[in-house]
Each structure stands twice: as C-alpha cells, then as structure tokens.
Amino acid sequence: MSQYSASIITHSFWFTxxxxxxxxxxxxxxDVDIRSMSIDDNYFQQQSTARALDMVRVVKRRVNTLDIDYFDLFPSLDLENQKIVNLLASLHLNRLFDEFMYEVYRNELLLGDAKLHSYEIEAFFSQKQVENEKIASWKEETIRRMAGTFKTFLREADLLENQGDYDLVKRxxxxxxxxxxxxxxxxxxQLAALVGR
Incomplete structure (x- = not known):
C-alpha cells in the first residue's frame, strides 16, 4: 500500500x-499526446498552464490505475457510476482516503445512521494521528483541508449531500x-465501502 500523502488537498474531483x-x-x-493537447490547445479548458499541467498529471495517474476492462465499461455506465469510477481511481492513489471510505463512510451505511458529522471525521483523523507518525506531523490546517477535500469529493460523487450541520450519506x-x-x-x-458490507 502506498505511503500516506496529503497531496489530494490540491486536487479537484475533475470528473469532466x-x-x-x-x-x-x-x-x-x-498520454503524451493528451498532455500536449492540454498544454498547447488548452483542451481541458483550464484557467492557466500551471493548472492544466497539474490537472492532466493527476487525471493521467487516476486513469492509469485502471485497466482495459474499466476503459471498456466506462462509456456504457450511467453518470452516477461513472463518477464512482473516478472516485475509485482517486482512492487507488490516496491510502488515507481509501481508509476513510472503509472506516467512516462504510460504517455510516452499516449502522444506518446516514448522517456524517464533523466530529466523526475529526475522530478518524485523530485516530490516524495516533497510529501514524507522518500523519501526526501534519499541521492542523492540513488535516482540516484533507477533511474538506474528502467531503468535497464524496459530494461531487453524489455519495454525500450537505445538510448544513451534517452530511447525508447516500448509498x-x-x-x-x-x-x-x-x-x-x-x-x-472498496466494494464493501461503497455498498456497506
């Protein structure tokens, strides 16, 4: 399994x-030609060359975690399931996000509460700080941004819905x-995390 990384806080869901x-x-x-299209032609319509470079690098890494079977299936999936494929590719690249899905999101489905509160997310990160020196060394701001990024990705994947005081967990x-x-x-x-097994 990959090392823990906070790099996801600079990324977007980038589903389109x-x-x-x-x-x-x-x-x-x-990949080489797609990168050229991104930089030379602004194919993905990013606001700056730096953003285009960052986006194409991250999306390339996501896509390359998938194999031909995913490539073949993706176009025939509905929008909701296509978003889940993007989320899965993101989980492949971020160990902590993958653990969050299994330990927190899955738990919400299993318990049937379907309400994700900030204190539950804070408890997850606090536990990880106890378990891992690298995460323990992260600044509070980094932890806060990680929590926000996880919620944003899950909202954009239609797995969470902001209710103000909490997020509604959607199966x-x-x-x-x-x-x-x-x-x-x-x-x-990952399947267990998504379906609550």
Missing amino acids: EFSQYLELRNQGID PLLDIRLEMLLHTKGEDR
Missing part, C-alpha cells in the same frame, strides 16, 4: 476532465457490471 481523458484514451490517443446504486468488475479485480474492500 477524467471522462474526457478516458474517451481520448479509448480513441487510441496516448449508491452500483451498476451490477461495475460491482462484478470490482469483485473480479480483487477490490472487495
């Missing part, structure tokens, strides 16, 4: 860009083909 990138790859366009309607693919690929942990 992720979808476009996958479509280009499905057309046979390679996704996973496409059976995606569910079977996750199982086939040995991603039972």
Whole structure:
C-alpha cells in the first residue's frame, strides 16, 4: 500500500476532465499526446498552464490505475457510476482516503445512521494521528483541508449531500457490471465501502 500523502488537498474531483481523458484514451490517443493537447490547445479548458499541467498529471495517474476492462465499461455506465469510477481511481492513489471510505463512510451505511458529522471525521483523523507518525506531523490546517477535500469529493460523487450541520450519506446504486468488475479485480474492500458490507 502506498505511503500516506496529503497531496489530494490540491486536487479537484475533475470528473469532466477524467471522462474526457478516458474517451481520448479509448480513441487510441496516448498520454503524451493528451498532455500536449492540454498544454498547447488548452483542451481541458483550464484557467492557466500551471493548472492544466497539474490537472492532466493527476487525471493521467487516476486513469492509469485502471485497466482495459474499466476503459471498456466506462462509456456504457450511467453518470452516477461513472463518477464512482473516478472516485475509485482517486482512492487507488490516496491510502488515507481509501481508509476513510472503509472506516467512516462504510460504517455510516452499516449502522444506518446516514448522517456524517464533523466530529466523526475529526475522530478518524485523530485516530490516524495516533497510529501514524507522518500523519501526526501534519499541521492542523492540513488535516482540516484533507477533511474538506474528502467531503468535497464524496459530494461531487453524489455519495454525500450537505445538510448544513451534517452530511447525508447516500448509498449508491452500483451498476451490477461495475460491482462484478470490482469483485473480479480483487477490490472487495472498496466494494464493501461503497455498498456497506
């Protein structure tokens, strides 16, 4: 498993860009050419060259955590399940986010409470700080931004809905083909997090 990293706080969910990138790859366009399109033609319509570089680097890494089976399935999935594929690719790249999904989001589904409060997120990070020296060394601002990023990603994936004092936890309607693919690929942990097993 990868090292803990806080780099996700500088990233966006980038679902539209992720979808476009996958479509280009499905057309046979390679990563080098997609990067050139992003920088030279501003294909992904980013506000600056620096942002375009950052976005294309992160989205490329997400896409490259997936294999041809995901590439083939993605275009036929509905919007909700496509967003979940983007979320899964993000989980592949961030160990702490993956653990958050399994330990916090899954727990909400299992308990049936369906209300995620700030204190529950704070408790998760506090526990991780106790367990891991690297996370313990992070500034409070970093922890706060990580928590905010996790919530933003889950809201954009339609798995959380902001209710003001808490977030409503929404159980996704996973496409059976995606569910079977996750199982086939040995991603039972991620599948359990999404469906509350």
